[in-house]
Amino acid sequence: MPDGTSEFGIGAKVLRKEDARFLNGHGRYVADIARPKMLEAAIVRSPVAHANNLKVTAPEDSKGRFFTADDLSADCVAPIHVVSKFPGHKGSDYPHLANGKLRFVGEAVAVCLAETRAAAEDMVAATGLTFDALPPAIDMIADAEPGAPKVHDDWEDNVILDSRFEENTDAFKESAVSVTRDFRMNRQAVNPLEGGAVLAEWDAREERLVVHSASQIPHILRNALCECLGLSQNQVHVIAPDVGGGFGYKCVLLPEEIYIPWVAMQVKRPVRWIQDRREHLVTAANAREHHYSVTLHADSDGNFIGIEADIHVDSGAYAVYPHSNILESTMAGRTLHGPYKMSAYKVRSRAVATNKPPIVPYRGVARPGICFAMELAVDALARELGREPCDLREQNLVPVEAMPYTTITGGEFDSGDYPEALRRARGLIDLPAIRARQEAGEDDGRQIGIGFGCYIEMTALQTSAAARAGLAAIPGYEQAQVRLMPDGGLEIGVGVQNHGQGMETTLAQVACEKFGLEIEDVAVRHGDTATSPYSTGTYASRSMVMAGGAISRTCDVLGERIRKIGAHLLQCDLSQTEISSAAVTGPSGSVPFAEISRVWYRNPEELPDSVDPGGVEAVSGFRPEPDNSPFSYATHAAVVAVDPDLGSVEILDYVISEDCGTIVNPMIVDGQIIGGALQGVGTALFEESNYDAEGQPLSSTFADYAMPGSTHLPVLRLDHLVTPSPLTEFGVKGLGEGGAIPPPAAIANAVNDALREYGVEVAETPITPRRVLTAIWKAKQSRLSSVETS
Amino acid sequence: MKPAIFEHERMSSIDDVVQALANADGEVRVLGGGQSIGPMMNLRLAQPDKVLDLSRVEGLDGISEAGDRLSIGARVTHARIEDGEVPGTTGAYMQFVASGISYRSVRNRGTIGGSVAHADPAADWPTALLALGGEVKVVGSGGEKSIPLDGFQVGPFTTGLGWDEVLIGFDLPALGPNTKWGYYKVNRKPGEFADAIGAVIIGNEARAVCGATESAPFRVFDIEEKLSGGATELSVADAREILSGHDAGFDDYELQIHAVALSRAIGRAFA
Structure with a gap:
């Protein structure tokens, strides 16, 4: 356990090492990298949601600068093919470029190359496409049934996977009160500041393909390139330079990451593709779309x-590599219970293929929808029972004395005090004061409401769960490479990818904790397959748990080698030495790391004969033992004001009481939570990728796709419980995604609380003014008609 | 999102602009601050053959007051108006409007003339200036003339500007110190284009404008009559009733938010 004595160790408020380059504009993203004789690519994309008999006519004079699926298949480029091990899963190819059939608006059809992007876009405009349009599958509920337009012709229907989770269903008979509701979380886009970006070239000297990509998973991208292009691992070098946010969008393979490198090999010149925002909003409208019909049962x-x-x-048209298209549906089906204890469970969950972009695991992965459905059902039950929703939650949360707790569907909660997080959030937001304020009413005619959202987040996906699903990337022992440099500093190589999380700082803090180094003496290197250990990359809130754990364990291995040299120099026994303040200390004094390095690198003649020839560089790894995931959790509480004339919602107060185990860097933890929460506000109130009945996207610019801004959150009030996980090094739990999970639930519950006198329940995100007003009017109308009939 | 090929011409005088417009072969667009036409060209929604850049033309960025009239040049930026360069009560009203247009970097470049000539129904100036009343100053092959703001915008992105004419500025009333004004913009986030606008000015005459419609903003004479008759408030229900008599193509939600905008604009005017 950290003892809090290291100035830069675990728990220290260290300023980010990355800040200097980011704040001074010295970051280097793919779009900042230019190569001699580089060509720019623009992509011809499908203008329709569903069609067959696609025929492509190249622009005039485009020979050698225009490529289609025919060119890929002539060169035997293999499509992406992701299959799950879950029985009944329907697999399909994901063609890099559409081949005969078009399955969503924005699907890539052809690549145009020119000296400038504008000229390449001219070629796109001059490309001819003919096809026979088909009716599209757009509505996941209707199109799950037989007779719907089929996204994949050789499938029986559009259901990718039909999962059923049933436990102890006899117990439903015991229920005295039941509420049934439908909930919908609409589709949205994942919006990192930087979109997709690929720069590829064949390096004739190294005899390998060099691919720069804005990726969260450089090693997995290398696997995919080898599998699709038939190259050996030694022939592919992937570099993820600075990456401007990912949120899951970049932890899956984009087709461009395969076909742009392939095109570069054909033209024997560097080729760069930078996704623009319209391209992004159309092709990356790929997250969150869930529908729930829920009945929650309780005793009296x-x-x-x-x-x-x-x-x-x-789930959209295809399965993405490596995480497939059933991650969301299976997680929703298995963990709808959230943080609550219950004795009966009967959930059916279907992943449905539609003519929309393939679903990707956006920050929170399924849990924003799960939490929205469960938490709104809890509030509906509280209204039914005439109970304070907060009290009903407290009564049903898994209590601290039940930890570790096995859920009804077999999940393992490792640690934590869930009711305490709720109690603290309730105290901070001052529930009685809000109830009193509601009694008094507002001068401006607005309605005030308070809402809560509790969640659990399984962090750092464990080996067995990924293996059970048969994912194309199964995380095992995460590794770190730690090297004592000739001047006594430390260089750490990790396979996870930093794209805004501050990992160059927090991972360095682990080494500072172990060795008592200063933060500037530790460099963390990542994002380059040539220099870092293999990793499945950054996703699933895993990097601090896994890579942090790996650095800790590797420091143990390296520390012993350093101590051996130190013991020799101090003329004492290894057992008499320890490491602190970047020095080996023994009974007679201490030897700084710089001195150990001098001897190893510059004056090896001073080394003892018994020295470990492995030197002052080590690789080791970590995985939670047993192979389980640490669970983070929190309660979010929101106070909102609803304007009943405009339907607008303002967040007046927002409180988060969370537990991510041991905190590595308090400022980075707060930053992650705040950023996540604002994305959750986007899901709750603003963001929606709309489609018309033909499957045409209606939200293809930021004029039509509303993003939340800094004015949409009050100053968040954060509160931290710290329950160290028994599974991990230092007791850390994953943190990156949690902030985005409960805001839709807490905010919707607050809106419904505000409008309870109107008899209104919103049940769909985003909660737009139009939806709020429509709900108010509908409730009014149904009251009127019920008066008339009675 | 790169524009199709086009010719960019930096103009040195209004006469050159008029001549270039008169001799135009293909589609020609006039470039003010470029904050609307720029993105539209990047999205290839606009593909002009030639763009006439006004940025070096002299005499378009003046603000002056003479008696009860204000003259404002077409190239005056939203930022200058936000910073209070327009004097008096008219200035205060315009300052309020300008401060709600997009964010500062757009206001630094975007111009009032460009906004009115572009005539996006969701933009602020077409509605705000119609409430103010006054005239648009234009120069064309036939020389300089004035067109009343009443009726200047005829539809979405469509004005009374002739194909060979360029907007050079505005002749606006300098409102008296006792003039009441109210402006209410309904939108999802600060600075966004409007979903609905209500704008009222009650001085020598009362003017009430319903803006951010599917088409041109329009004056609501029934409301103006009430205001002229001394009304100092208007309920949302009454505003709905009045607006539903206009053929604005509103659905129920749109009718509601436009009624609220007008009701609250009046509330602000008399607050």
Whole structure:
């Protein structure tokens, strides 16, 4: 355990090492990299959601600068093919460039190359496309049924995977109170500041393909390039330079990451593709779309009996590499219970293929939808029972004395005090004061409401779960390479990728904790397959747990080698030495790391004969033992004001009480939570990728796609519980995604609380003014008609 | 998102602009601050053959007051108006409007003339200036003339500007110190284009404008009559009733938010 004595170790408020380059504009992204004789690529994309008999006419004079699926297949480039091990899963090819059939608007059809992007876009405009349009599958519920337009002709229907989770269903008979509701979380786009970006060239000297990509998973990208292009691992070098945010969008393979490198090999010149925002909003409209029909059962005292649900997840047209297209539907089906104890469970969850972009695991992965459905059902039950929703939650959360806790579907909660997080959030937001304020009413005619959202987040996906799903990337022992430099500093290589999380700082803090180094003496290198250990990359809130754990374990190995040299120089026994303040200390004094390095690198004649020839550089690894995931959790509480004339929602106060285990850097933890929460506000109130009945995207610029801004959150009030995980080094738990999970639930519950006198329940995100007003009017109308009939 | 090929011509005088427009072969667009036409060209929604850049033309960035009239040049930026360069009550009204247009870097470049000539129904100036009343000053092959703001915008992105004419500025009333004004913009986030605008000015005459419609902003004479008659408030229900008599193509939600905008604009005017 950290003892808090290291100035730059675990728990220290260290300023980010990355800040200097980012704040001074010295970051280097793919778009900042130019190569001699580089060509720019623009992509011809499908203008329709569904069609067959695609025929492409190249622009005039485009020979050698225009490529289609025919060129790929002539060169035997293999398509992406992701299959799950779950029984009944329907697999399909994901062609890099559309081949005969078009399956969503924005699907890549052809690559145009020119000296400038503008000229390449001219070629796109001059490309001819003919096809026979087909009726599209757009509605995941209707199109899950037989007779719907089929996204994949050789499938029986559009259901990719139909999962059923049933436990102890007899107990439903015990229920005294039940509420049934439908909930919908609409599709949205993942919006990192930087979109997709690829620069590829064949390096004739190194005899390998060099690919720069804005990726969260450089090693997995290398695997995919080898599999699709038939290259050996030694022939592919992937570099992820500075990456401007990812949020999951960049932890899956983009087709461009295969076909741009292939095109570069054909033209024997560097080729660069920089995704623009319209391209992004159309092709990356790929997250969150869930529908839930939920019945929550309780006894007359409000103890949850269990939950029944029918879940649909719109998974889009294809399965993405490596995480497939069933991650969301299976997670939603298995963990709809959230942080609550219950004794019965009956959930059906279907992943449905539609003519939309393939779903990707956006920050929070399925849990924003799960939390939205469960938490709104809890509030509906509280209204039914006439209970304070907060009290009903407290009564049903898994209590601290039950930890570790096995959930009804077999999950393992490792540690934590879930009710305490709720109690602290309730105290901070001052529930009684809000209830009193509601009694008094508002001078401006607005309605005030308070809402809570509790969640659990399984962080750092474990080996067995990924293996059970048969994912194309299964995380095992994460590794780190730690090297004592000739001047006594440390260089650390990791395979996870930093794209804004501050990992160059937090991972360095682990080494500072172990060795008592100063933060500037530790450099963290990542994002380059040529220099870092293999890793499945950055996703699933895993990097601090896994790479941090790996650095800690590797420092143990390296520390012993350093101590051996130190013991020799101090003329004492190894057992008499220890490391602190970047020095080996023994009974007679201490030897700084710089001195150890001098001897190893510059004056090896001073080394003892018994020295470990492995030197002052080590690779080792870490995985939670046993192979389980640490669970983070939190309660979010929101106070909102609803304007009943405009339907607008303002967040007046927002409180988060969370537990991510041991905190490595308090400022970075707060930053991650705040950023995540604002993205959650986007899901709750703003962001929506709209489609018309033909499957045409209606939200293809930021004029039509509303992003939340800094004015949409009040100053967040954060509160931290610290329950170290028994599974991990230092007791850390994953943190990156959690902030984005409960805001839709907490905000919707607050809106419904505000509008309870109107008899209104919103049940769909984003909660737009139009939806709020429509709900108010509908409730009014149904009251009127019920008065008339009575 | 790169524009199709086009010719960029930096103009040195209004006469050159008029001549270039008169001799135009293909589509020609006039470039003010470029904050609307720029993105539209990047999206290839606009593909002009030639762009006539006004940035070096002299005499378009003046602000002057003479008696009860204000003259404002076409190239005056939103930022200068936000910073209070327009004097008096008219200036205060315009300052309020300008400060709600997009964000500062757009206001630094975007111009009032460009906004009115572009005539995006969701933009602020077409509605705000119609409430003010006054005239648009234009120069064309036939020389200089004035067109009343009433009726200047005829539809979405369509004005009374002739194909060979260029907008050079505005002749606006300098409102008296006792003039009441109110402006209410409904949008999802600060600075965004409007979903609805209500603008009212009650001085020598009362003017009330419903803006951010599917088409041109329009004056609401029934409301003006009430205001002239001494009304100092208007309920949302009454505003809905009045607006539903206009053929604006509103659905129920749009009718509601435009009614609220007008009701609250009046509320602000008399607050």
